[in-house]
Amino acid sequence: MQPVMSVSDIEAFLESDFPQIHTDGRVFEMVEVTSGAIVMSLAPNERHLRPGGTVSGPTMFTLADVAAYVAVLAHIGPVALAVTTNLTINFLKKPEPEKLFCRAKILKLGKRLAVVEATIFQADEEEPVAHAVATYSIPPR
Amino acid sequence: MQPVMSVSDIEAFLESDFPQIHTDGRVFEMVEVTSGAIVMSLAPNERHLRPGGTVSGPTMFTLADVAAYVAVLAHIGPVALAVTTNLTINFLKKPEPEKLFCRAKILKLGKRLAVVEATIFQADEEEPVAHAVATYSIPPR
Amino acid sequence: MQPVMSVSDIEAFLESDFPQIHTDGRVFEMVEVTSGAIVMSLAPNERHLRPGGTVSGPTMFTLADVAAYVAVLAHIGPVALAVTTNLTINFLKKPEPEKLFCRAKILKLGKRLAVVEATIFQADEEEPVAHAVATYSIPPR
Amino acid sequence: MQPVMSVSDIEAFLESDFPQIHTDGRVFEMVEVTSGAIVMSLAPNERHLRPGGTVSGPTMFTLADVAAYVAVLAHIGPVALAVTTNLTINFLKKPEPEKLFCRAKILKLGKRLAVVEATIFQADEEEPVAHAVATYSIPPR
Numbered sequence: 001m002q003p004v005m006s007v008s009d010i011e012a013f014l015e016s017d018f019p020q021i022h023t024d025g026r027v028f029e030m031v032e033v034t035s036g037a038i039v040m041s042l043a044p045n046e047r048h049l050r051p052g053g054t055v056s057g058p059t060m061f062t063l064a065d066v067a068a069y070v071a072v073l074a075h076i077g078p079v080a081l082a083v084t085t086n087l088t089i090n091f092l093k094k095p096e097p098e099k100l101f102c103r104a105k106i107l108k109l110g111k112r113l114a115v116v117e118a119t120i121f122q123a124d125e126e127e128p129v130a131h132a133v134a135t136y137s138i139p140p141r
Numbered sequence: 142m143q144p145v146m147s148v149s150d151i152e153a154f155l156e157s158d159f160p161q162i163h164t165d166g167r168v169f170e171m172v173e174v175t176s177g178a179i180v181m182s183l184a185p186n187e188r189h190l191r192p193g194g195t196v197s198g199p200t201m202f203t204l205a206d207v208a209a210y211v212a213v214l215a216h217i218g219p220v221a222l223a224v225t226t227n228l229t230i231n232f233l234k235k236p237e238p239e240k241l242f243c244r245a246k247i248l249k250l251g252k253r254l255a256v257v258e259a260t261i262f263q264a265d266e267e268e269p270v271a272h273a274v275a276t277y278s279i280p281p282r
Numbered sequence: 283m284q285p286v287m288s289v290s291d292i293e294a295f296l297e298s299d300f301p302q303i304h305t306d307g308r309v310f311e312m313v314e315v316t317s318g319a320i321v322m323s324l325a326p327n328e329r330h331l332r333p334g335g336t337v338s339g340p341t342m343f344t345l346a347d348v349a350a351y352v353a354v355l356a357h358i359g360p361v362a363l364a365v366t367t368n369l370t371i372n373f374l375k376k377p378e379p380e381k382l383f384c385r386a387k388i389l390k391l392g393k394r395l396a397v398v399e400a401t402i403f404q405a406d407e408e409e410p411v412a413h414a415v416a417t418y419s420i421p422p423r
Numbered sequence: 424m425q426p427v428m429s430v431s432d433i434e435a436f437l438e439s440d441f442p443q444i445h446t447d448g449r450v451f452e453m454v455e456v457t458s459g460a461i462v463m464s465l466a467p468n469e470r471h472l473r474p475g476g477t478v479s480g481p482t483m484f485t486l487a488d489v490a491a492y493v494a495v496l497a498h499i500g501p502v503a504l505a506v507t508t509n510l511t512i513n514f515l516k517k518p519e520p521e522k523l524f525c526r527a528k529i530l531k532l533g534k535r536l537a538v539v540e541a542t543i544f545q546a547d548e549e550e551p552v553a554h555a556v557a558t559y560s561i562p563p564r
Contacts, residue, residue, distance in 0.1 A: 020191060020192070020197070023188055036549075047164055050161060051161070056161070057202075057206055057225055057228075058199050058202055058203045058206070061198075061199055061202045061228075062199045062202075065198055065199070083232070084198055084232055085231065085232055085395060085417065086229070086230070086231050086232070086368055086417055087198075087202075087229070087230055088227070088228070088229040088230075088370060088511040088556065089227070089228055089229075090226065090227050090530065090531075090538050090556060090558065091224070091225055091226055091227070092530055092531040092538060093531065107513065107515055107551060107554050108513075108515040108516065108551075112394060112419065113367060113419065115513050115515060115554070117540075117554065126459075128530060128531075131530050131538070131540065131556065133511065133513060133554065133556060135367065135368055135417070135513065137394065137395065177408075226536060226558065227509055227558055229370040229415065229511060231389065231390075231397050231415060231417065233389055233390040233397060234390065248372065248374055248410060248413050249372075249374040249375065249410075253535060253560065254508060254560065256372050256374060256413070258399075258413065267318075269389060269390075272389050272397070272399065272415065274370065274372060274413065274415060276372065276508065276509055276558070278535065278536065302473060302474070302479070305470055329446055332443060333443070338443070339484075339488055339507055339510075340481050340484055340485045340488070343480075343481055343484045343485075343510075344481045344484075347480055347481070365514070366480055366514055367513065367514055368511070368512070368513050368514070369480075369484075369511070369512055370509070370510070370511040370512075371509070371510055371511075372508065372509050373506070373507055373508055373509070
């Protein structure tokens, strides 16, 4: 499964068409685009943190959803507008109040539906802090 | 299943122990507490809205998670600190850029786990805009 | 949301087009069809039971999936062939080795996707033994 | 994360304590146990197949649940009795009426909860036919 957008293509698209992801400051960053997957990071600021020094659940949900959406986009191109229809997230352990990485891997890319697995991790990808699976509805092209 | 906290008990608890839900302004409001369920509302402001005049997915995730958490709290008391372990959300239709209501109904309240269904609606509860089911781990009391 | 098939219409359709649900004997029974929902029952036999006198998880999965599928069918008619794309099930408490009921309620019935909530219960519908939410892909009509 | 049971340990345990998985004949087979994961296969017989030559959804649910359960068992030992509390399954494409493989990988192994990802595939593990994430409640040891 070959991507049709590069890291810079995706950054330019998010800049122009998806500015709301920068509402809390420029916390999201594209890390890489590979065959069938992408990696993004989120550098939490005050509003993403929680008492006790951890990152909030909604912040992890947002990272998983944005990264999974971007993984689909990177493989079908910026034209199509995919919509999240379903997302299941498991919170596995308390993250440190530090940068989060999310690897979003496409499990299925169909004509009408895409299913993407998103694994959120910090130091060690083998010990994820959260794991999500999301379904996107792809409009007729 | 009888609640052990009233609407004002819950408001006071959120005020003192959960101030971060007011980060975006006082958008959350308790509506009612009933046997096994609670209703909360969220009045979206600019940062919850999306181009095209709708409410963002993360806003609905947050409302579902907060309301489900509060439903558990209302029935076990403010002492225990429940943690979200799993949440599945289905986005059913585009919400209007208006107040969202969430009815959080307890499906199971066990010693170690609680499972709560959260239905997000606007004008008509029979036509929800989103539906979630969340699991909370309850620490030993 | 008005159903387009009656209990006997559905029984006749399952008989002719879905005989595999009778593989383990005639355990499924239609109970009622209402606006936006249906109720089915499953009378477990030896192969649905587990040591310790309970009903197996796969039996509950199957009941939830069949009932949710039938709920969609009852509202779009027997023509369309819906396919399960996603199902989340929460097991809430150990069922008795007795008849299970499942109320399948349509949360969304769109052109391409339907989302159905399925609640499995025995004596008391307010204390369900399992709860599922399933998504069905509806082929173009 | 090191396993504490070998393939033959697991086969012996299933034989003695979990005979019901053989109800439909000896369709399940252990393939391998690795650090943090196991692989099992299911060779479908008539009762697992569906008209049109595919494998039934309940068969894939059962394989995912058994494999994920065995992955937990392989790492905590046969003593503890884990119970499935939650399972989300995505059906990705129609399987061939042939042997299914399931790689069950532990995402979290806590004191009270384990979360396992189960990927079901046939010829090509990179193009799975189904994907599940399951949570198990682990009784106090």
